[in-house]
Amino acid sequence: MLSLAIVCLLAQQIDQSALDKAMAADAAAKAAATPATTSASTPAGSAAPSIQGATPAPEGTAAGATAGEEKGASQQSVRAPGGSLLNPALSFILDGSFGYYGAHAGDFAALGLPPAGDDPSVSRQGFGLQEIELAAQSAIDPYFEGAVFLTIPNLAGLEVEEAYLVTTSLPLNLQIKAGTFRSQFGRNNTQHLHLQYFTRRPLMTALLFGEDGLRGPGAQASVLLPLPWFAALYVEAFSIAAPDNLAGLSTFGGGARLTPSNLTYTTELEQFFELAESHSLLVGLNFATGRSVDCVTAAPCVPVNVDGPRSFLYGADLYYKWKPANVVQSYASLQWTTEFYARTLADGGGTEGAGYSEAVVQIARRFYLGARFDLTGLPSGPDVPRRYGGAASLTFAPSEFSRLRLYAQELGGPGVAATTVGFLQVEYAMGAHGAHPF
Amino acid sequence: MRLGSKLTALLLAGAIALSARSASAKLRVVATIETLADLCRQVGGDRLEVTSLSHGYQDPHFVEAKPSLVLTLNRADALVYVGLDLEIGWLPPLVQQSRNVRIQRGQPGNIDASTGIKVEDVPNIPADQLRALGDIHPLGNPHYWIPPKNARGIARVLAQRFSELDAAGAAGYQAGLAAFEHRLDAKEAAWDKAAAPLHGLHVVTYHKSWSYVADWLKLQEVGYIEPKPGIPPTANHTAQLIALMRKSDVKLVIVESFYPSSLARFVAENGHARLASAPSDVGAAPAIKSYFDLVDAVLAAFVSGQ
Numbered sequence: 001m002l003s004l005a006i007v008c009l010l011a012q013q014i015d016q017s018a019l020d021k022a023m024a025a026d027a028a029a030k031a032a033a034t035p036a037t038t039s040a041s042t043p044a045g046s047a048a049p050s051i052q053g054a055t056p057a058p059e060g061t062a063a064g065a066t067a068g069e070e071k072g073a074s075q076q077s078v079r080a081p082g083g084s085l086l087n088p089a090l091s092f093i094l095d096g097s098f099g100y101y102g103a104h105a106g107d108f109a110a111l112g113l114p115p116a117g118d119d120p121s122v123s124r125q126g127f128g129l130q131e132i133e134l135a136a137q138s139a140i141d142p143y144f145e146g147a148v149f150l151t152i153p154n155l156a157g158l159e160v161e162e163a164y165l166v167t168t169s170l171p172l173n174l175q176i177k178a179g180t181f182r183s184q185f186g187r188n189n190t191q192h193l194h195l196q197y198f199t200r201r202p203l204m205t206a207l208l209f210g211e212d213g214l215r216g217p218g219a220q221a222s223v224l225l226p227l228p229w230f231a232a233l234y235v236e237a238f239s240i241a242a243p244d245n246l247a248g249l250s251t252f253g254g255g256a257r258l259t260p261s262n263l264t265y266t267t268e269l270e271q272f273f274e275l276a277e278s279h280s281l282l283v284g285l286n287f288a289t290g291r292s293v294d295c296v297t298a299a300p301c302v303p304v305n306v307d308g309p310r311s312f313l314y315g316a317d318l319y320y321k322w323k324p325a326n327v328v329q330s331y332a333s334l335q336w337t338t339e340f341y342a343r344t345l346a347d348g349g350g351t352e353g354a355g356y357s358e359a360v361v362q363i364a365r366r367f368y369l370g371a372r373f374d375l376t377g378l379p380s381g382p383d384v385p386r387r388y389g390g391a392a393s394l395t396f397a398p399s400e401f402s403r404l405r406l407y408a409q410e411l412g413g414p415g416v417a418a419t420t421v422g423f424l425q426v427e428y429a430m431g432a433h434g435a436h437p438f
Numbered sequence: 439m440r441l442g443s444k445l446t447a448l449l450l451a452g453a454i455a456l457s458a459r460s461a462s463a464k465l466r467v468v469a470t471i472e473t474l475a476d477l478c479r480q481v482g483g484d485r486l487e488v489t490s491l492s493h494g495y496q497d498p499h500f501v502e503a504k505p506s507l508v509l510t511l512n513r514a515d516a517l518v519y520v521g522l523d524l525e526i527g528w529l530p531p532l533v534q535q536s537r538n539v540r541i542q543r544g545q546p547g548n549i550d551a552s553t554g555i556k557v558e559d560v561p562n563i564p565a566d567q568l569r570a571l572g573d574i575h576p577l578g579n580p581h582y583w584i585p586p587k588n589a590r591g592i593a594r595v596l597a598q599r600f601s602e603l604d605a606a607g608a609a610g611y612q613a614g615l616a617a618f619e620h621r622l623d624a625k626e627a628a629w630d631k632a633a634a635p636l637h638g639l640h641v642v643t644y645h646k647s648w649s650y651v652a653d654w655l656k657l658q659e660v661g662y663i664e665p666k667p668g669i670p671p672t673a674n675h676t677a678q679l680i681a682l683m684r685k686s687d688v689k690l691v692i693v694e695s696f697y698p699s700s701l702a703r704f705v706a707e708n709g710h711a712r713l714a715s716a717p718s719d720v721g722a723a724p725a726i727k728s729y730f731d732l733v734d735a736v737l738a739a740f741v742s743g744q
Contacts (some may be wrong), residue, residue: 142544143533169539173512183675224512224537230505232535273507323502326495326696365670399669400527400573430569433523435531438503 023260038101078101088138088146091431093194095130099407099423107419111411112385113376114245116201117212118193120423121154129155130425131193137432143169146348149192161192163217173224183214183285184234184268186339187317188356193438197254197360199407199423203374204354207315207384208251208341214266214288216240230272238264238290246295249383251311251343253293264290282319282438292345315341321438333362343384352377352384358391377413387413403427458630464620465604468514468541470525471498472720473583474592476729478518481614483595485607491532494721497696499668503528511536515546516603518596521552526578549599554591555582559649572666581647584736585654586626589729593618625730632737640677640686642711644693644702647718651736660686663693663705672699683709690740694718714739 097120099109108122115122118131130153137147144165151161164179182190188202189209205213218238225231227260239262243250266288273281292308295301316339327391340355358372374389391409398404405425412418464487469475473699475490482488489510492501498520511517511532519525533541540547547644559579561568597615601608637656640650644663652659661682665675682688683705691706692714693699699715706713716739717723720732 044579140542142542166534168534168537170537171539173537175535175537224509230509232505270505274504274506280502280506282505321502325493325502389660401569415709433526433573436500436503436527438505 019363086303088136089432091135093133093135093192093427093429095132095193095425095427096128097130097199097423097425098127099199099421099425101421102419106413107417108421111387111413111419113203113387113389113417114206114211114248116205116252117159118153119200121156124154131160133192135432135434139377140165142248143167154406157415159212161212165397172224175222177220177222178218180217181215181220183218183236183238183266184220184270185209185214185236185266185313186315186341187282187284187319187337188339189213189215194429197368197370197405198358198372198391199410199425200391200409200421201357202339202356202358202372203376203389203411204339204341204356206245206352207248207376210240210243210252211245211248214238214240214252214264216264218263229274230270232270234266234270236266236267236268238266240264240290242293244333246301248292249296249308250293251313254289262291264288266282278322278324280321280372280438282317282321284317284319286341287312287314288318294372308345310346311349312344312346313341314344315339315353315355321324331362331365335360342379346428350381351379352381353379354384358388366397368397369393370395385413387411387416391405400433401429465600465607466513466515467518467600468510468516469518470501470520470529471583473729473732474518474520476720476727476732477551477583477589477593477618478596478600480618480729481593481611482600482607483610483614485604485610486600491529492723494717494719494726495723496695497694498524498719499527501525501528503532507532508535510721511541512538514538514541516547516549516599517541517547518551520580520583521550522557522577522580522582523575524665546599546602549595551595552578552580552582554593554595555588556591557582558653559646572664573668574666579646579649581645581718582650584651584733586622586629586733588650590619590622601725621730625733629733629737632741636690636740639690640688641690641692642683642688642705642709643691644697647694648692655740657690660688663691663702676701676705680705680709683711690714692716692740695722716740 026403050308072230075405081219095118099120101122120130121128131151133149135149138145140146145168148163151159153159160180162179162181164177164181167174169174170176184190188196188205216238217238220234220236222232222234225233238252243253266286268287269285271406273283275281289310289312292311294308300335318338320336321334324330336357336359338355340353342351342353344351354376355378356372356374358370360368361368363369370391370393372389372391374387374391377384377386380386389409389411391407393405393407395403395405403426405427407425409421410418411421415435465482467478467486467488468491469478469481469488469600470491472490472492472494475488476486478486491507491510492498504599514536517533519529539545541549557578561571561574561576563571565576565736568574574633583592593615597611600611633655639657640660641652641657642661642663643659646664649659651657661679663671663676663679664712665672688709688711691709693702693716695717696713699713702715703713716736717726717732720726720729722732723735724733726732
């Protein structure tokens with residue numbers, strides 16, 4: 001895949017210089033006919049790839065530079081109070097919480113539902129810091145954009161949540177992402193904690209995707225399909241490491257290189273349908289396969305040597321959003337997300353599934369009410385027990401940069417005691433203004 | 439090796455086929471707001487195929503980053519945007535996902551309209567204190583497209599950049615610009631005359647988005663209904679504002695038509711001022727089809743209230 005990226009870039013380079021030559025010839029031809037046009041296009045000459053390649057333009061000033069020297073200069077002076085021109089856009093995000101997993105210690109553990117990595121800590125309840133994230137994003141050069149997201153989940157050491165580059169100038173509607181990143185698999189899996197309206201991730205997360213979700217070092221190629229509606233096809237390969245928690249079966253992971261290439265492969269098809277101006281639908285179909293890690297049945301268990309059966313994870317995600325464009329009518333909006341996945345293990349390992357459905361209603365300009373229903377163990381099996389979860393959340397966003405949240409969740413299932421989980425959560429973002437993904 | 443070079447040649451051919459545009463095809467321009475789309479049409483006329491990512495009745499800070507917009511951007515030859523971080527909440531991920539090299543930053547097809555105007559309200563305070571003032575725009579006030587001086591500046595940038603992108607049409611763009619400026623000169627004289635009664639008027643606005651217009655019409659901004667940009671009004675602030683309005687003899691309360699007007703109406707009534715629910719973008723109402731319609735409608739709202 002990387003070699004494809006390099007070839008594409010090479011092609012792009014050649015293409016640009018070929019076009020450059022053609023444009024120069026064209027300009028020379030036009031110079032004879034209309035001298036005025038040529039002088040007008042001279043400033044744009046600074047955007048010619050050959051020159052630009054030698055001196056990468058800093059973000060924000062690039063447009064100014066091509067639009068005329070005077071204005072470009074005024075834009076640069078405008079930038080000055082914001083800090084150093086070449087720093088990436090930086091932001092810190094904090095998620096703090098106060099709350100408990102049930103009234104009695106041990107209730108939650110008895111459910112057999114491992115928490116996600118950025119859920120509040122189970123081992124230290126009460127006050128906690130679910131996550132501190134440092135995000136840096138910037139254009140690298142005319143060909144790449146880069147991002148680094150470092151995170152400290154539950155005060156337990158620095159992790160790299162994501163660090164990747166994305167191409168911006170490949171031909172044929174292609175895009176390559178490489179580094180370590182969240183897989184495009186599903187919807188919740190693609191999101192950072194602070195994009196969510198609930199304090200905890202869906203129950204399926206740790207059971208099917210892994211504690212930290214399906215993410216890891218890898219590469220992704222995606223293409224916009226030539227259709228009248230938005231349809232993007234993603235293909236990914238990851239090297240997923242051995243899981244931290246060996247108490248259950250992990251769908252993917254292990255460091256073993258027992259097969260020629262022990263990689264996890266995924267593919268996703270994402271389609272968007274605009275039903276009306278205020279009604280939109282996003283539908284994803286997802287498939288992944290890799291080697292599972294099962295330390296429970298393997299004895300002795302050395303994670304890097306465990307070669308569990310091949311696993312297949314597949315399912316769909318559905319996201320519906322209603323939001324009137326004209327806020328004079330009201331600030332009300334509705335987002336409804338449903339995801340369901342099943343995992344099949346090769347060699348007669350059986351099939352287990354889990355999913356959730358959640359609705360978030362904006363009840364006033366700064367208030368959001370959320371409800372989520374989780375179901376695991378459909379079908380159930382030794383690694384995915386039948387459990388139910390009902391969660392409610394109320395989010396107050398004083399501004400775009402802070403949020404307060406009340407969260408309650410009732411968990412239960414056949415043969416286990418019901419447990420009530422409750423948290424008060426605070427969230428802030430300081431630094432660069434983040435974008436709101438759809 | 440041979441396979442590699444064949445693949446390269448194939449990709450090269452594909453890339454050239456995709457990026458080459460026949461001379462007769464129209465330049466596909468995507469603007470972020472309808473006023474910019476209209477200015478593009480004024481300058482480019484039939485040479486352009488212009489679409490707008492948002493509608494004039496939307497708050498341009500908060501446009502839904504729908505994947506369908508990725509598709510629109512994917513096919514664009516040029517992207518014209520307001521800049522100064524107005525679209526920061528929704529445009530950057532769309533441009534990245536567009537997979538369209540022509541509109542990426544630093545490319546000739548990436549057109550920041552704010553390069554055509556003199557930027558005002560650049561906060562001159564330490565960066566770590568900016569957000570204490572609300573969601574302010576650190577690069578300056580991006581609500582600049584209504585005054586004729588700025589429309590003229592934007593149109594000039596557009597004419598120049600379109601000429602670079604489509605050299606064959608350069609003469610056409612210059613002619614379009616000349617026609618626009620000619621019409622603008624005439625309208626500007628009429629607008630100045632119509633706005634004469636407004637000179638020196640004390641006003642209160644909802645968001646700090648009328649400063650450029652206030653400068654143009656010599657209005658004096660006394661306060662804002664939002665306590666701080668992006669922060670919804672509070673009872674306390676509203677009461678103080680009403681007291682201030684009575685003291686400073688505020689005559690006019692201005693609110694964009696996309697904001698809820700009930701509170702603005704309350705403020706106006708209690709502060710003994712007229713309410714002007716004014717459009718701020720082409721398309722804010724069905725009758726506002728061009729930049730000229732927009733300024734006509736703004737002045738009508740200011741002069742007669744609503």
